[in-house]
Amino acid sequence: TGCPLGERISEMHEAKRRGHVLSALAIACVDNPLLAGTGHRICNDCMVSCIYQKQHRDPVNVPQAETRILKDVLELPWGFEIYSLLTRWNPLNFRRPLPRPPSGRSVLVVGAGPAGYTLAHHLLNDGHAVALIDGLKIEPLPPELTGRDGGGPRFGLIRRIDVLRESLAERVSAGFGGVAEYGITVRWDKNFLKILRLLLERRTQFALLGAIRFGGALGVEDAFALGFDHIALCMGAGRPTLLEIPNGLARGVRQASDFLMALQLTGAARADTLANLQMRLPVAVIGGGLTAIDTCTEALAYYPVQVERFRMRYESLCARFGAEQVRGGWTDEDRTIAEEFLEHALALRAERAAAERDGREPDIVGLLRSWGGARILYRRVMTASPAYKNHEEIIKALEEGISYAENLQPLAVQLDRFGHACGLSVRDAVTGAQSTVAARTVLIAAGTVPNTVLASEAPVLRLDGSHFQAYDESGAPVSPERCGKPAATHVVAHLAADG
Template identity: 25%
Template sequence: MGKITGFLDYPRLGETSEAPAQRRKHWREFIRHLGDADASTQAARCMDCGIPFCHNGCPVNNLIPDFNELVHQQDWRRALEVLHSTNNFPEFTGRICPAPCESACTLNINSEAVGIKSIEHKIIDKGWEEGWVTAQPAARPSGKSVAVVGSGPAGLAAAQQLARAGHAVTVFEKSDRIGGLLRYGIPDFKLDKMLIDRRVEQLRGEGVQFRTGVFVGDAGAGSAYDKVETIAPEQLKQDFDAVVIAGGAETPRDLPVPGRELNGVHFAMDFLPQQNKVVAGDRLDRQILATAKNVVVIGGGDTGSDCVGTSNRHGAASVTQFELLPQPPLQENKPLVWPYWPIRLRTSSSHEEGCQRDWAVATKCFNDDGAGNVCSLTAVRLEWKDGRMAEIAGSEFEVPAGLVLLAMGFVSPLQHVLDAFGVEKDARGNARAGTDDYRTSVDRVFAAGDMRRGQSLVVWAIREGRQCARAVDEYLMGGSLLPR
């Protein structure tokens, strides 16, 4: 390492951000990447630890000590090459990944981890600024064609890798814009959609074709996609040499309690994509708005946090977030959990903007205002008894709520898509396919990302898209030079 004692000499420096009171007024990104000198200093904190556990902590197995050393030397172009060798879209992960690599950092045992995510963010942003990120078309066509269903991170990663192997790739997306849940699900203040657009242009330069507004399978009457063009899976199998299904986990977990049918009780993913569309310039007839309402978000994960940030920007009267599980500790027991992902209290940027958080709470019912609208909810406090959560007698309470957002995670991909392909499913309703070859039970059909593993992180989707692309390439060509 260039600075052997860097981890002793330099404290961790985080990225700066706009003040909460100011960023609540707009939908733009508000976190600023490190400057060149600061990034170089932070990279110098990377230890010569012998066994870089950060490699294993990172789902795409980024070569973290390697690009840290190059950043320390300010050899930015080589650092970008090293980063891109394992990660197709570091501008996505550098913004929205929870950074399990930092939890696995050796320095994290008894100090503050290396700021790996902020360094990654800096490398890729500098790469775009300098014009180093360009299309890399294949030297020669393979003569094979592949259909990719879904344009989220798994689909885009698979498409790019397959195109670079020389295959003719067409990506099918049911929505009106490319990006999947990156586009419609993650707020613009966390991920500017320009980042997706410029990657799409890069992929087009590499020969990838995109078809939007196309649903593969039967959308079903009354669904959000029953008016778009449909293509039967059999048609794809006839037109292409292989098919990759790489859609997201879009079946939300419901809360079947009395009053669920009231106006004002919505899934988070009915609420969040609408705001993405409005920011993109679309006009919506009936947008779900939190303006001047008491908002209750049920679910303490990232999607719930996104609902908090969006509601505050709408101008909600109040925002309360409930979590079923007990409040986690402020600090994990590092010797006990390192290098694994720890359970500890995490406060997101959206929480900093204003939110009342409450733990170990279960919703009993939603209450009617007399006109079919939700006006409040009744909840009860919970405690652990004999290894199970149990209600605390006499702890019921009522919270005013003009808008309730259900953000309790996702149970599986859309079942009618998998049913249309006729693939075998696992016990959780995902496409059954192994990580050795990513093949489903249907010949020439492969599955990756949420479609195969269920709800997960963007970084896991990129990993699976890359590995699936290699498996498809091996199937089509008898071997592959693509990395896993």
Template identity: 55%
Template structure:
């Protein structure tokens, strides 16, 4: 049971409770350090100011006090101390790396009078003389070095021999095998922007595609989380690799890499791939976070990250890397900041009541100059359409400002268990599910449906929970802006503002012959259907028929995700077909099973059964050998999955934006074919796609030009991933409501109480004025904002979508404050009315007529706005 010191749990979800908590913190801080308490008062009074060295120093002084206060509040002194000790236990390895590997061994040019084996045995004998645990040899050798360095004169011989041992590891690949996986010997490598993804040519396959080099393939099986992230020591190695640049205004990872330091008017640097080095779109205090993590202040480090990114579970490892691209290390490997950020979060979550620690920091965080405490309800009500990263972040910011927020999403959103909403949760494991069997909640937009199992989607559940617990928040699935509810409905219902966060809309169409043939599919549709239908689960009856060989056309991350998931799904698909075929044949006989099948169906069935048996045989072989099954040779023998891009990989969006994802994908055994421009599909006698025909492009002086050569690739499934356009369907449904600028809403800024001014699309997400409003305004000065993938400045990534909410909410609040004063504050009545209007209920089902099933459904607002020809989603 959670026993908070001096507070009841439910108090922390009330305005009064948060205010009292903040005052108690201020009082405790004043007792501990009155000058710091006075500085905090000034910090809050000044409001949001640009980052500076003085601000960083102040926050680094304040952060430990925040950790101590929260630790006392939750009575976690023992557990937090143990976590700090575990974190600091790696310091000895970091010192060994600095003093022996980097300073001595890397510069060693002397003789080697002893073999590596002799030196290795000598080190073992030295370790045996100590009473140290024998489970961590890296730590033990590091400790030896630390002890010897304390008296260099006495231990000069030992230091020399240890230096030679390290030098041999750096110079001899065979010796390096003895320290595989050791953080102390993982050294930064030189960055070659022209060869960020290791590849080799495969001449024996049509199109001579690229594949991953020998020895780099991973054995993926099904839809479990594919990346378990760095271990704690490796993360500490990254933390110690950081230069902590904030103290000389060099933290480009956060602020962006300037063309010339101290001359902001020159703009930001562009890297050799043409990427503007904006740094973290949220401007997280990265350097400060890393210092706190270095010192084992994990809770303080999380609070520091959440100053600018309260939705930190939705960023980090395998989500964003803008910070890494702008790291001060430009010619060698950057600091892996996303790994550090996610480790900080998970370390806190794994504490007892870790969920509650994170949840509290979303509502109260003294490190913030603004929104440090949730404000009382101010009478303003905002409708946020779309519950993806942009939408749920906007909801968080507006809730902190005291607004009531209603989130809607066109797709179904499952409710959370009532027990989670009303009572504290002790263990993070309570929310965690294996992604292979995870129940889709529908919350999270692109993070839920567009991102695959490279990222732990249990983090979405955490964000959903923190919002759902807020008294001022409501969420409704199956409600679409422009369908169930219009802008005019919103105003009549009492909303003061509408925020459009509906993401990207239609996929871009690739003009080619037979584009509607069977076997052709949009990549985003496949990813979404795979998760919505549950087809990838063993227990699901849903089927998305996919055949091999498969070709994915496109060069972005959607194409990459699609290719990896097609491979994983194909194995699951043929296994399920074989298992069900055998079960049904036992019950009814094979002859009866096949009686209604066409010639094409029979051919596909035989194909799937043969492949299913091959998969079963590989599982048996792997089990007998005590290893993981290796399905890559099977998939490639059946034609494999090819990523086909019209230019070179180095020009592809996936390569320029996040080449690490390409590396991980290629490790799963994909083919990558460059310079292929799709022309047409060729069909078999059944009208199903059999081949894809491409125009071969040729590279000349950095440009890809058309040739008169064509390439014909076998393809039984083709997935189109040519990008998407922003969701502007509201304007198409209600013409004249919102002005368009190309394929997106026209960007506007607000001046005065009601005036809106159109502005040019900003150059990048760090521009001072992005234009968050559409052209909409009415006599009451209502405004409509648009953020995330609908916005031309913030489209393209989860972290930029989250940043769009952070950048836009102050202007939304300014617009709300310019409206007429609020006359009534009865939020419960407003929320109850919305529940009645937006919740769909089946009242009764009539099956009295055997030919017809009649359903009576209560869905007031949907019924009011229903138009003939529309679909109604129940």
């Protein structure tokens, strides 16, 4: 196999080519049982390492291939149950065809994101009991799906996958999935999160608990006192990097991760919600990774929803109370923003009406661009950006209307007379020339740093520079390789006295 992770990709493709879709899924599940969470439009290093890409050809899109196979199986009668079975009982998995007998050990997994739920799955298959906790509130699923009615997992079988699907436009965040829930573009089908969750919640040795902040409501010593043998920290990729530039904390400036989380978790992106996340055009997104791409795309998609919802509520309130009373408490800044939103909303309504009359698609992107649109500002060229490793994401985002500016380094946020962001001073990294980019919303996606906040709340955890101190299995401190595939693995951050 040419896969950098040693997965049996060629064998999977061959089985699918011959029409053996169940065999293809079984082969994929040997190495990647939770492929529902790593599929279409999700970053995957396999495409970066593909030998075709090294030959300046399009790489094999393994994430899409795996997802296509999974979708084909899910559409079969009892397709979900077949997939669920293959993640636990897989005759092609010679190392562990069946879950191992109960070990008598229990593990607390902190964080219900991709790392947490994947680790929980493998721990369960190794025979351990798992409690998976997250700081977000976890909304319960119907007991007929999970069997979680107080008497242990007793659930009905799912014949058609349609019973698990929800309209993405109406879907309410359930709190499960971490960055896969709130930090990934809505282009990814988040119905897969419900599938992943059911794979875990139907297991007898598994518990899912939300609204528990580790280090606050529950600490390291508390967890050991409750009887857990191990604690696994799966708390996310890291803390956002703050740009130390003048006016970097002004109104209109926010972290991209905060923007995405607020947009998804509050439901502000839905037209039928009361939640609102005020954002003005033009938008400038600082960064060159996939978070920057997603942020820019989501900002552009959200703006029409925001202003049209504002117009609808404004007109409703004016009809009931009168425009004078509605506007009576507005400040000068409120009036400026409201009139801007109303003007844009009316233009959107007129364009939709004209498009319907002319029998064409409305040019919403054209209007958004005329108002400044959303642009990514990156300090180097696009081909050197982290997102370019998955360049199909950039292509798709450009098709959806964003723009991209290369070799621009942010210097300072410019403010209007109200103290709100109105522009971004930048320097051209090639010529050194300085200029100002119009921006009433500045979203910072400049990468992350290790999230070691827990060390300040749990004295047993020590730091090694900007990382947690790692130890070998004897308890001796070590310095691991800071890379994706180290020669030796060191993941222990604390070893209790009793081992």
